[in-house]
Amino acid sequence: MAKMAEQLKIQVADKVGKLAEITDALKKAGVNIIAANAWVQEGQGFMYLVADDADKAAKALDPVTDRVDCAGQAVCVNIPNTAGALNEIAAKLAGAGIAVKLCYATTAGGEAMIILDTSDNTKAADLI
Structure with a gap:
């Protein structure tokens, strides 16, 4: 059975350790990652993320990312x-x-x- 989930789109600089920063911020906020897809394009890192609490995830990621947007359901x-x-x-x-x-x-x-x-x-x- 399918269900709907809020998806976040994250943008960061393409730098060593950014995935560690992102996952550390989520860990400290008690947010569980349900699914993620990450890639680098033209010097920028991007990630689509589904978490158990999208609002909490967005707040936790704001200080460690360049941009966090709701990508919709x-x-x-x-x-x-x-x-x-x-x-x-x-x-x-x-x-x-x-x-x-x-x-x-x-x-x-x-x-x-x-x-x-x-x-x-x-x-x-x-x-x-």
Whole structure:
């Protein structure tokens, strides 16, 4: 079953230790990371983050980042960690005319958690 979660978009300088700073700030604030996706582009570090408390996370990250924005609601869904599981979701969304704008995932054991930002997150969550 899919659920909605607040997603944060974080921007930082591309410097050694920034991930450690970010995770330390979250740890000190008692915020648990549910999922994260980070990359560097043109000298800037970016991260999409889903946490157990988005407001608390944003406040904790403000002093250690260049920018923290609410990126809106994302669809979170746990699926079996098996070949073709993501394809089933992607095909359902495509069949309903829903575009996937962002997707990242994490796996543990027999399950995978997929984070999706789509052209219609409410419809996507209901569909999957």
